Amino acid sequence: MTYDESLTTEIKQFTLSLGADKVGIAEAERADKTPMFFASPFSFVKDAKSIISICLKYPEGALEVSKEDFFVYLSSFASTRQAMLEKLNSIGMEVARELEKKGYRAVPLDANLPIDERRWVSCLLSHRYIAQIAGLGDIGANNLLITPEWGPRVELTSVITNAPLKPDGPKLAGKIFEEKCSSCFKCIEACPTQALSREKMPPYNFELNRCLWGTQGWLQLSKIEIPPEEWINARPTAMVMVPRYTAKYPFIKVYQEWQKKKADFPCCIACMLACPVGKE
Ligand code: SF4
Ligand code: SF4
Incomplete structure (x- = not known):
């Protein structure tokens, strides 16, 4: 396939000018028929060639606030995350519009991809795996995208397009895991529910x-x-137990309301906070 290098540079610069912290290009073909995805990029754009992976880093301060007081967490981490997802959606939309002006088709995906209840975590397309294919980072032992610059303290979105952008390639795939995770495993120690293990490689250690x-x-x-x-x-999944446990812990309804209002924020991010990558 021939790529348009100057268009690639132009689109990357445009994306960064909108406030993205990092951008990479994945080859659409590589995101098709993988065990991690439950949809194909070709279901969104039938002649898709490229996927633009867009990354925003968290302000470190928003992750340093007290985790003890849930209201502090709610009004800092949860609100920051929601604002970041909204910003990513807006950047994705502008990038798609720019590509359309140049004569290409482009579809921005929601930064907060809907979760399939049967599979829960695995989404139609996984932004973190697209980011890995686009060279932005590697999947760490905590199953999050680990960037060299900011570790897992990032949010992501993706734009699928038929523009022939030059792919960056999965240049960090396996590398960060080998260089950092294999002698660290701090996220596994930090996980309060023991959801992560050292025995297998991600995503099978979760x-x-x-x-x-x-x-x-x-x-x-x-x-x-x-x-x-x-x-x-x-x-x-354990979600079938929710009605029974709601009777035991009725305040969960309030948590669920807050999560609905704040872009489904996770009530635990211990594995994200424990990661030393990007803090050294
Ligand atoms: S905490 Fe350590 S093991 Fe876990 S993702 Fe970060 S570097 Fe890898
Ligand atoms: S989010 Fe919390 S419970 Fe889930 S894997 Fe990370 S540390 Fe464990």
Whole structure:
């Protein structure tokens, strides 16, 4: 395939001028038929050639606030995350419009991809895997995208287009894991629900039901770190247990309301905070 190098440079510069912290190009073909995605980029743009991966870093201060007081967390991390997702959506839209002006088709994806309840975490297309293919970072032991500059303290979005942009390639894939994770595993030690393990490579080292106990707020309400066995073993996911546990912890309804208003923020980010990459 032939690429338009000057268009690639122009689109990258345009994306950065809108406030993105980092941008990379993934080859659309590489994001098709992978075990991580439940949709193909070609379902969005039938002649897709490229996916633009756009990254925003968190202001470090927003991640340093008290995790003890939930209201502090809600009005700092959750609000910051929501603002970042909105900014990413706006950047994605402008990039798509710019490509359209130049005669190409482009579809910006929502930065907060809808979650399929049966699979919960695995989305139609995963921004973090697109970012890995686009050379922005590597998937770490915490299953998050680890950038060399800011570790996992980033949010991402993607724009699918038929513009022939030059791909950056997965130049960091496997490297950050090998150089950092394999002698670290701080995220695994920090995970209160033991959702992560050292035994396998990501994404196979991750137990969704245990993580849901943390991210959905049950850990904070119950003060119990390891979820009950029936929660861990529930299928298709622990979300089938929610009605029964709501009777036990009725305040979860308030948490769910807050999450709905604030772009589904996770109530646990211990594995993100523990990561030393980008802090050295
Ligand atoms: S905390 Fe350590 S093991 Fe976990 S993602 Fe970061 S570098 Fe890798
Ligand atoms: S979000 Fe919390 S519960 Fe889930 S893997 Fe990370 S540290 Fe563990």
